[in-house]
Every structure is written in C-alpha cells, then in structure tokens.
Amino acid sequence: MSRVSNPGRRFVLGAIAASAAVAAVPAFAQGAWPTKPVRIVVPFPAGGTTDILARAIAPELSKAFGQQFIVDNRAGAGGNVGADIVAKSPADGYTLLMGTVGTHGINRALYKKLAYDPIKDFAPITLVAGVPNVMVMQTEKARAMGINSVPDFIRYAKAHPGKLNMASSGNGTSIHLAGELFKSMTGTYMVHFPYRGSGPALMDLVGGTVDVMFDNLPSSMQQIKAGKLKALAVTSRQRSAALPDVPTIEEAAGLKGFDATSWFGLLAPAGTPMDIVNRIQQEVARSLNTPAIKEKLLAQGAIPSGNTPAEFARHIEAEHKKWAQVVKASGATVD
Numbered sequence: 001m002s003r004v005s006n007p008g009r010r011f012v013l014g015a016i017a018a019s020a021a022v023a024a025v026p027a028f029a030q031g032a033w034p035t036k037p038v039r040i041v042v043p044f045p046a047g048g049t050t051d052i053l054a055r056a057i058a059p060e061l062s063k064a065f066g067q068q069f070i071v072d073n074r075a076g077a078g079g080n081v082g083a084d085i086v087a088k089s090p091a092d093g094y095t096l097l098m099g100t101v102g103t104h105g106i107n108r109a110l111y112k113k114l115a116y117d118p119i120k121d122f123a124p125i126t127l128v129a130g131v132p133n134v135m136v137m138q139t140e141k142a143r144a145m146g147i148n149s150v151p152d153f154i155r156y157a158k159a160h161p162g163k164l165n166m167a168s169s170g171n172g173t174s175i176h177l178a179g180e181l182f183k184s185m186t187g188t189y190m191v192h193f194p195y196r197g198s199g200p201a202l203m204d205l206v207g208g209t210v211d212v213m214f215d216n217l218p219s220s221m222q223q224i225k226a227g228k229l230k231a232l233a234v235t236s237r238q239r240s241a242a243l244p245d246v247p248t249i250e251e252a253a254g255l256k257g258f259d260a261t262s263w264f265g266l267l268a269p270a271g272t273p274m275d276i277v278n279r280i281q282q283e284v285a286r287s288l289n290t291p292a293i294k295e296k297l298l299a300q301g302a303i304p305s306g307n308t309p310a311e312f313a314r315h316i317e318a319e320h321k322k323w324a325q326v327v328k329a330s331g332a333t334v335d
Helices: 007-032 049-065 077-087 101-110 139-145 150-159 174-186 198-206 217-225 249-253 274-288 291-299 309-330
Strands: 038-042 069-073 095-100 122-131 133-138 165-168 191-194 212-216 229-234 262-269
Touching: 038 049, 038 077, 049 069, 049 095, 049 122, 049 198, 049 217, 049 262, 049 274, 049 291, 077 095, 077 101, 077 262, 095 101, 095 122, 101 174, 101 262, 101 309, 122 274, 122 309, 133 139, 133 150, 133 174, 133 198, 133 217, 139 229, 150 229, 150 249, 165 174, 165 198, 174 191, 174 212, 174 309, 198 212, 198 217, 212 217, 217 229, 229 249, 262 274, 262 309, 274 291, 274 309
Parallel strands: 038 069, 038 095, 165 191, 165 212
Antiparallel strands: 095 262, 122 262, 133 212, 133 229
16 A cells, blocks of 8 residues: 655645535534524513413423523514514524514514514524414403303493403504404404503403403413403304313304414524524424423413424415405504
8 A cells, every 4th residue: 555655745635634624614513503502582571372382392492402492581562672683683593583473474564664574584493383362351340241252242342432441462463453353343442452461461451450352362271261261252263172162253243254363483583504493393393292292282272383494484474464454454553
C-alpha cells in the first residue's frame, strides 16, 4: 500500500476533509435541537382553553425532547400581542405560539391594522384541537330571569334591549364573534364586555357581574359540571359528545347554519427549519394519541387533531375566508 508523500496532494486531501467536516456541522447542529428550554407563548391569560391545551402538551414535549417546554402567557388585544411576539422572534425553534382561530382566522378581517401577517410570518406546525363554544349563564341568574333555553334567552333579550351584557375573552376571539353572530341572526342586542382572556371573563360570569358568554367548552366545563354555569347550547353544527344533552343553537332556536367553532394549534416563526417543525408535529400527534391525553381532552369537549404542517396550513387559509364572511355578515367591529 503506497503512502501519500506528495505535500501538495496532502494539502488537497486535508482541505477536502476539512470541508466535509464543516459541511456536516449544520446537520449536526440542527439535529441537536433543542439544547435549551423552548417557550410556548399563549396569547391569553391562564385558565382559558388556549392555556389548558398548551399546558396539556408542554410536559409531553418536555419528556420527548429532554428540554423544558415552558408556557409563557402574553395576553392582550385579542391574542395579537402574543402572536406578534412570536412573529418577530428568531426562527430557531425556541419560541412557539399556541395560535387560535382568533389570531390566525379572525383578526385579519376584524382589525384594520395588524402588526403581524398570520400567513407570511408563521410556519404552521399542527392543529392541536378543535372545540365548540358553549352559550353559558350563571345558573342562579338564569333561573331568576326565567331563562331555561335559548328561546327563553331571545325573548328576554328582546323584551329588555340593552339590559344584558355579553363577556368575551377579547375583541376578535371566537367567543366574541360567536356572540356577534348570535346577535345578528336573532336581532337581539347585548353590550359587549371584552376581557383579556377567558379565565378573567369566566370569573365575572360565575360571580354574576356579566350575564352571558359564548365560551370555549373546555374552559367552562368544570363550572358547568359543578352546577355554577348553565349550558344553554353549543355553537357547533353537531352536539358535543362531552355534553350530549345540550342542543346546538341551530337546534334550539332554529338558526339554520349557525356555526362558530374554535381551534388551537402550534406555530413557529416563518423560516423555522422544517426538520424542527416536523419533529414537533410528530411528537404532538403522538402525545394526542395517548389514551391519557386523548381521554382528558375529549372529556373537556376538545377534539384532538395532530395533523401535518401542510394540512394545518390549508386549514388556516380556509378559516381566513370563512371568518371574513362571518365578520362582514355580523357587522362586528373592534370596540
């Protein structure tokens, strides 16, 4: 076997080896992600459905990747504050967003100016879950007003125009839009009280400060089961398996075509490497399929998904078109 004795040849071979080593560095670095904690920004306060779902999957991702996935609540402007933080974060996989139908389906049609573009500024990862909204009142207040059903509510609202007030988790959220759609289709009027999230709004609803809310089902479920809130109807086209005895608004009031469901999904800043996006999607899908997580979410009224990034991207585009029509038909505006 001959030895390499030519100095020039040794230099060339060394250069080739060095180039190969350098070329391998990016692949190694990418595969090593994550090497530090990952932040999941929730654009609403603790206690709402967005927060509940983020905290359900964060421990699963922490176990899967060996780094902490930390939930960071950044509320404000119907979810726009938190969404904008993520849109402007480095595309390195260390900042994610638990986006909603509000931040990525409604707000572009509702707000004249958004600091972020819900399509161009994000890389969709996966739809985590879809949920119906539920029309709820404080149980004792509903009884005192003689309201036991959606038709009862409509009659009371028409007999007392402007007396009822409607809480929401913020301007532009599905909770807000479900109420606006209800007002539009029933010819009723309620004063809108936007909060910084579902949790604070629910506290005032249970306390009797506000009259009605079209809340995401998972965040209201505990209070419904405890008897503190009365569920009048769900806002989806079909009844919820979690509340099979509660009618849809379409069923209860004959409002044909009424549909105001919510969804929640993980997104990253645009430009995040697809290797990282795909790895997160696969682990979320796996965790949503485990009996413990799946049963927990279904019991709360959420329907787990875990679809692919491409499927989630198509879903977001379709939701933009749908909610733009809803906003226009309802006449909803940002207060």
